[in-house]
Amino acid sequence: MPQARCIAMIAHDQKKDDLCAFAGSHEARLSAFTLVATGTTGGRIQQACPKLTVRRMKSGPLGGDQQIGAMIATGEIDALVFFVDPLTAMPHDVDVKALTRLAIVYDLPMALNRATADRLLRTMEPGE
Template identity: 35%
Template sequence: MNLPARRLRIGLIANRSHQDAANSALVQLFRGAKNALQALQPELIVVGRTLDALASHDLINGFPAMQRFPYGREGGLMKLVSRVVDSDPERTVDAVIYLIDPVDPSSIFPEALALKRQCVIHNKPFLSTLASAREWLELEAMAAGATPDAALDASFSFAGEGIALIAHDAMKERMLALAEQHFELLDGYAMRYATGTTGGLLNKLAQKIKGEEAGRNWVRPFLSGPLGGDAQIAELVLERQIRRILFLEDPHVARQHEADIQLLERAARTVSDFSTVISDAQGADRWLSLLTRRCATC
């Protein structure tokens, strides 16, 4: 996404298990990303109980603009979906941080699923893990001129890590264009993983760039998504072999294997402090560009 010249406006919600404890994901986010938040000074639109939790941990001081939405049961999440799609620059949100507990049933309520889907449709980051929220804030703060947080340097060292590259049929050309544009960055990973056809296409691209032999196994292809490839990648996420997942979704096509897609997302949320999922196709170029810049500072 192309970020606005005005102050960023971020929607914020956390499931209950990520709110109350002194080491909850919400607390870790605000304390761990303190420098980035101070640099960005975002306007926060916070759903009900999440704002109560911030107040209880004394984490709301220092924010120049914070708006309270109702509790989720009173429509707060539904209102947040409306702000995602709103074209009025004085009302719309630029990104959503929704710290999801994978075993909380509210995360599969219609409004929760609609929130993610509309973020994908409207090309806005949907950040559902602690790691993805911290990384996004760090990268955007760096883009705004802030000094990178040295405490996060280890998470930007790619040589020992894997990245998953997944694209639905309508997004495969976009994935190939991104991979070609950011080939040097992706080549710096220990391994790249993909489902089915996407993996084959990416290996052909690598052969064009690196040579037929050197690029032959650039990506390790798993089964196609409908045949279980998402589950195979999910296992590596749970084993912390894959930190980042670039999943270019086509939200306009009915998918019979929706459960497999949700399984992969749930795996990432199970290791919330480690794994990042990016589904914003338009913003993926910015994300990869900023990753390259951030990696160079390590």
């Protein structure tokens, strides 16, 4: 049996509700994938979608962004859904830029907003 493809899910504070709404509207489809998320975001997704299993990393500012970045570098992540808030300054902006850079370097499909995430999820197959 092929291993499920892995989607990393991250959201800035002002976008966590949007990411939870996205997960809720795609809960059945997302359940076919392996999901990883930064700590707080993962907890919020699990509360909103109790049927989903989410592997939670540390909170973004505490190293969760770097943990997911390492998973991108080792080929463990197949797509990144990162709901970015462009209107709020981020104290760990350097980590956010590093994560985005890794997704670009490793040619990883990346969605930064709901419209792109919807399209990305529609095109992905759960298995390899």
